[in-house]
Amino acid sequence: MAQTRLRVAILASAIGLAGFAEAQEDDRRALARTYVDMPANQAMMDQMMGADVLAAQFTAGLPPQVELSPGALERIGALMSEAMTSLRPKMQEMMVEGAAETFTAAELRALIEFYSTPEGEGVLLKMPPYFSRTMSELMPEIMQAMSARQTEIIAIIEEGRQ
Incomplete structure (x- = not known):
């Protein structure tokens, strides 16, 4: 009889702990949603998905010899912004999770x-231009470094397929 009561007590404790853990997870998820939905975060995402920022990021990834007209960059930025805007709900849910x-x-x-x-709001709003500027200045060097190692990368990929 005492063993049965002990088992029941252990089982009840386990169920209680599971409920507590689930409540903590729900609390974290609610806090995460509050964080992602903050106006400053939303404004930062607006900036990151803006045509100008996306066009600058696109340009940073181009080889140095490729030059685009302002009109072409504007159209590319608009296309990329449209594509990113359609992904925003999914991105926000992924950010919450x-x-x-x-x-x-x-x-x-x-x-x-x-x-x-x-x-804090100022920091969030300054992050996209900060990273965009850094990456646009560094991207030519990144591309050059990757290009210089292309043969080695291809060899590793080929070895990895075997």
């Missing part, structure tokens, strides 16, 4: 708290 899986509830609260301040 990723944030909930990656950050603790305390970390999500800290992110929300910081990015709710004028300084």
Whole structure:
């Protein structure tokens, strides 16, 4: 009889812990959604999906000898922005899931708290141009480095297929 009560108590504890873990996961998911849906985050995504930013990123990936007219860049940026805008709902859901899986509830609260301040909002809004400028300046060197190692990369790929 005592063993049965012990088993019941252990089972009840396990069920309670599972419920607690599920509640914590729900809390993290709700916090992650709050974080992703913050106006500053939404404004940052608007910037990142803007035609000008996408055209600049596209240009950064072109070989140095390829030059495009401003009109061509504008059209490419518009096409890329349209494509990215259609992916935004999926991207946001992935960001919520990723944030909930990656950050603790305390970390999500800290992110929300910081990015709710004028300084935090400023940081978020400055990130896209900061990264875009850095990558556009560095991309020619990245392309050159990858090109210089192309033979080695192809050899590794061929070896990996066997």
